[in-house]
Amino acid sequence: MKRNNRNRKQTLLAGALAGAIGIVAAGCSLPNSNENTSISADETGVITETVVESVGEDSFTEDELKQYIEQEIADYTDSGGGKVSLTKCTVANRTAETVMTYATCDDYAKFNNVTCFLGTIQAAEDAGYDVSQSFVDKKGAAADAEIISERAKEWKIFICEEPVQVRLPDKILYATDNVTITGRLTATVNTVLDTPVATPAAASSDSSVSSAGETQTESVKASSASSAGGSGTAAVSQAAEGGTDSRQINPYATVSDYYAYIIYK
Structure with a gap:
C-alpha cells in the first residue's frame, strides 16, 4: 500500500494560494491538527467536515478559495466520485x-x-x-473483547488516520488509546504516525512478531485499508507479491499507532 503523501485537505488552501498568486504555498499553515478540523457523521452516514485555518493577510480571496474547491469537487465528480458539496466558505480576519x-x-x-x-x-x-485492538472506555477501563466480538454485527466503528475532532450520531463506547473520549457523542483523535519510508514487502513472513504481540503481516493487513474507503485486499496482495510499502512497518508500533478506532452504538 502506498502511504498518502499528502491528503487533499492539506492541499486545498495551498492550491488556492498557488492558483491565486502563482507561487508555492511556502510557509502557509495547513490543516494538520485536531484543533482546526472536525468531522461529524449523522445517522444516515453523511459526513460533515469543518476546517478553520489561519492564512496570510492577502493570501487569497474568498472567491478564489471557493472557486478552487468547487473545481476540485467538479474534478472528483467527473472522475466517477459520489456527492460532495461545499456548504460554507469564508475568508475573513486572516482566517479561512x-x-x-x-x-x-x-x-x-x-x-x-x-x-x-x-x-x-x-x-x-x-x-x-484489524479490529482486535485494545479498547478503553471514557474512564480508561479496558473493554471486554468478547463482548465487542458478540456485538460486532450491531455496534458500529469509526476509523480514521488523521488528528481530528469527531462527533458521532450515538453514544461512544470505546476507543483505542490514541483517542480521548470527550463526551457522549464526541472524541478527539490524537497524533498518529506518518512515516513515508520505502520498505520491501513486509507481508512475506508470519514469524516476525512485534513487542505488542502483532505480526508484521497483521500490521500490513490492518494498514491496507485503502484511502478509497477501506478495502485493503489489493494492497495486501501487492505486498505479498514483493511490492513496496511507502510506510515503514515499525516492529514496535501497534495498528492503533497508525489508525484511530472509535466504537459506538
Whole structure:
C-alpha cells in the first residue's frame, strides 16, 4: 500500500494560494491538527467536515478559495466520485473556514485521499481492518473483547488516520488509546504516525512478531485499508507479491499507532 503523501485537505488552501498568486504555498499553515478540523457523521452516514485555518493577510480571496474547491469537487465528480458539496466558505480576519458535506464516508475518504471507515465492526473486519485492538472506555477501563466480538454485527466503528475532532450520531463506547473520549457523542483523535519510508514487502513472513504481540503481516493487513474507503485486499496482495510499502512497518508500533478506532452504538 502506498502511504498518502499528502491528503487533499492539506492541499486545498495551498492550491488556492498557488492558483491565486502563482507561487508555492511556502510557509502557509495547513490543516494538520485536531484543533482546526472536525468531522461529524449523522445517522444516515453523511459526513460533515469543518476546517478553520489561519492564512496570510492577502493570501487569497474568498472567491478564489471557493472557486478552487468547487473545481476540485467538479474534478472528483467527473472522475466517477459520489456527492460532495461545499456548504460554507469564508475568508475573513486572516482566517479561512470551509464546511463540506460528503454523501458517504467513502466519498470523504476518496476525495481527501485518506483512510476513513464508518460501519459495523463486522463490516470493518470484512473490509480488511484489524479490529482486535485494545479498547478503553471514557474512564480508561479496558473493554471486554468478547463482548465487542458478540456485538460486532450491531455496534458500529469509526476509523480514521488523521488528528481530528469527531462527533458521532450515538453514544461512544470505546476507543483505542490514541483517542480521548470527550463526551457522549464526541472524541478527539490524537497524533498518529506518518512515516513515508520505502520498505520491501513486509507481508512475506508470519514469524516476525512485534513487542505488542502483532505480526508484521497483521500490521500490513490492518494498514491496507485503502484511502478509497477501506478495502485493503489489493494492497495486501501487492505486498505479498514483493511490492513496496511507502510506510515503514515499525516492529514496535501497534495498528492503533497508525489508525484511530472509535466504537459506538
